[in-house]
Amino acid sequence: MKLAVLGAGAVGRSVAELAQEYGHTVTALADSTSAAVDSGGIDVEAVLARKNDDETVGTVAPNTVFEGEYDVLVEATPTTLGDAQPGFNHARAALESDHHVVLANKGPVAERYDDLRAVEAESDGRVLFEATVGGAIPVLSTIADVGPDNVTAVRGVLNGTANFILSRMAAEGLSYEHVLAEAQDLGVAEADPSFDVDGTDAALKCVILANVLFDGQYTIGDAEIAGIRDLPGSALELASEDGWTIRLVGEVARDGVRVGPRLVPENGTLAVSGTRNIVQFETKHAGRLNISGRGAGGPETASAVLSDVTTLAREE
Amino acid sequence: MKLAVLGAGAVGRSVAELAQEYGHTVTALADSTSAAVDSGGIDVEAVLARKNDDETVGTVAPNTVFEGEYDVLVEATPTTLGDAQPGFNHARAALESDHHVVLANKGPVAERYDDLRAVEAESDGRVLFEATVGGAIPVLSTIADVGPDNVTAVRGVLNGTANFILSRMAAEGLSYEHVLAEAQDLGVAEADPSFDVDGTDAALKCVILANVLFDGQYTIGDAEIAGIRDLPGSALELASEDGWTIRLVGEVARDGVRVGPRLVPENGTLAVSGTRNIVQFETKHAGRLNISGRGAGGPETASAVLSDVTTLAREE
Incomplete structure (x- = not known):
């Protein structure tokens, strides 16, 4: 072509x-x-x-x-x-x-x-x-393969920059500001990181999924969004004591889109590390399907x- | 239709x-x-x-x-x-x-x-x-989505029965015979479990992947297969001391197919638990892609x- x-x-x-x-x-x-x-x-x-x-x-x-x-x-x-x-x-x-x-x-x-x-x-x-x-990650192709009507909900970690920051904060006990500066040095975060750390980018991806799954009409106005900018390192430490960690998770359902920091099991499927992304589909007859890989670049x-x-x- | x-x-x-x-x-x-x-x-x-x-x-x-x-x-x-x-x-x-x-x-x-x-x-x-x-798990559709020419190798846990047995042996420190009997009670293993525990089923799936990726000519005769029947519980205990566990892993490459028990990191991507399956694709330009879900039923x-x-x- x-x-x-x-x-x-x-x-x-x-x-x-x-x-x-x-x-x-x-x-x-x-x-x-x-x-x-x-x-x-x-x-x-x-x-x-x-x-x-x-x-x-x-x-x-x-x-x-x-x-x-x-x-x-x-x-x-x-x-x-x-x-x-x-x-x-x-x-x-x-x-x-x-x-x-x-x-x-x-x-x-x-x-x-x-x-x-x-x-x-x-x-x-x-x-x-x-x-x-x-x-x-072939997220939309997978929806087409499984059939949009068979997908009842989607959940995922859809922003590599925010995930890198949260992974590093948890692993090294460092503050948000410290890790952000490191991510900017590495080119993982932009000079103005708002789009990523405030959840806008993840929310846009969730809105696209909602449009595909539920026949349109969604915009970012339908999303409830919280970012990771104000997350204290102590929250991650506290979570870790009980085997949990925090990830910026997006959720897509018919009634709208939510993005925000969520507790997830430290060794669980959603706790991908570094800049990786993961998407979980709930299906009608085939249980849960996970797909993970490089979400940017x-x-x-x-x-x-x-x-x-x-x-x-x-x-x- | x-x-x-x-x-x-x-x-x-x-x-x-x-x-x-x-x-x-x-x-x-x-x-x-x-x-x-x-x-x-x-x-x-x-x-x-x-x-x-x-x-x-x-x-x-x-x-x-x-x-x-x-x-x-x-x-x-x-x-x-x-x-x-x-x-x-x-x-x-x-x-x-x-x-x-x-x-x-x-x-x-x-x-x-x-x-x-x-x-x-x-x-x-x-x-x-x-x-x-x-x-x-839409394994073949994902290959079609990504393009077979862009997939350089595939690795995966492709038999739920063997994975259930290994997960339980590792988690509970039980013997192969004990867990097999339990799996048979639960309907997870057949009365004659050979097809699953000897690696035949996983090998057939790998052979199919090799045929799709590398234009045919493979049969189970091209597979090197080892099962889990003789794996002592002590091997799993020993692995666990250093943060590893054992899974029945299939590997697909142009030169053939291998299936056998392999050491994998205990909290790593390949260490799915219970009857779940996972497939990892290595791609030319998009790094590693993982897809996991229910492999049978x-x-x-x-x-x-x-x-x-x-x-x-x-x-x-």
Whole structure:
């Protein structure tokens, strides 16, 4: 398939770098100020080198991407809340011209799911978004495999940054501030970590799951969210005395989404360590299903994007 | 879809009982001596009641099933090694008349994978077999989601009976014989437990995975197998002193399949407890993926069979 990639952050870059190995061609790559477009396939290495040197990927305006030749728009610009712009308009433009869309950007499926599905319904293109929940973990494909009607509830640890901080606080008896600084040094937490530590990112993923499982209408406004910023180290120590620990757990049910620090058994399934994520499905006839793996990272998230592209290619 | 179900053991019965809830109709159910066939749909409850009373499901010969009307043959007769009969012939008969086949029987895909694929290639029908590996865990669908080319190796705990015995031996310091008797009382182990405790069942599942990942040609002859029958309780005690335990682990790689008791960290991911199964995939770009759940049981395995039927229905 010919891929037009919007966004040249860690995920967009990795998609461009791995596309060929998955049998696809990148015909466009854009960041927020410029684009490289070539219907025969751009020279990914040269374009990324240029980006490293000048900070622009190309010489034409970003919107030129929509005029080029492509089968699938890969939307990997930063997630935004509320109107989910500009991601939503990008997806709409691709669908209105009957192209497929694969999202790594959570905004359009968390905040404007019903609008997006309405645009998709009028298009010959489809929208897939495996990469928006759980990074490399095939969470949405597993729901499709098991059948959405057979999943009664979902629970999970869906933010690697918060999980890294909680794991380290528990293991080393360190304070939140100390571990946050360490995580920032390691590149595991951003300079402004709010999106991760306040639970917003985990909540968006839970909202996406609610939309998929319960036919839309959910936004982050339906989520009850508590973060880990004010969690004292003493809470973790106290929990540990009785064999428990604390994780930032997201819960998805028909009546809404909840995210917050929860006590979980120290050696239990939910107590994944470091930046790992885990998702637990409760099913009607098959009990509980757990799936864990790397929840973030450029190549990891790109592998989910490229799985979606492969699904679309198989259906052509 | 119209389902013809061969085999009226735990899995066949559960498929028949749950089919309607998944939107399908059972038009035939056969055990080894008789069949009930009705192209408008058999009365599942009455047929199973009859089976409970007389031990025969119907009044016609089992092979009458192939003359009736059906879209998918569900093959849930007992797994046999070597020529994988009669399961293989059942699957062939259905494919040769352009019907789909969903296997719960491991024999045809473990022992005669290439033969089966050859018959499938000449048919308008397809063969799916999610239920043969990991019961309710969507192991094969996950491989399809991630892409078989991206999976470099698989490791897992794939036999619930052996895992129950090892978990109990470790937790209670009991002997193999003691726990086996307990498992037999609970219905977790069969009267003749060889298939499970000698590693045959786990090895068949690994062989199926090798066939799927590495394009066929594997049979149980390619597996190096050790069971748990001779494992002394003292080995588990010794392991535990250093934070380890023992699990019956299957390993799948291009050069073959190995199954045997292995030391694993006591609180590690592979140390699932009781009858649970777990599968670990090593991937090219997405690190390690773990998936765990119920690896056996009538309704659990039936849910995997019915997922396959849903996949076939979606593709019609």
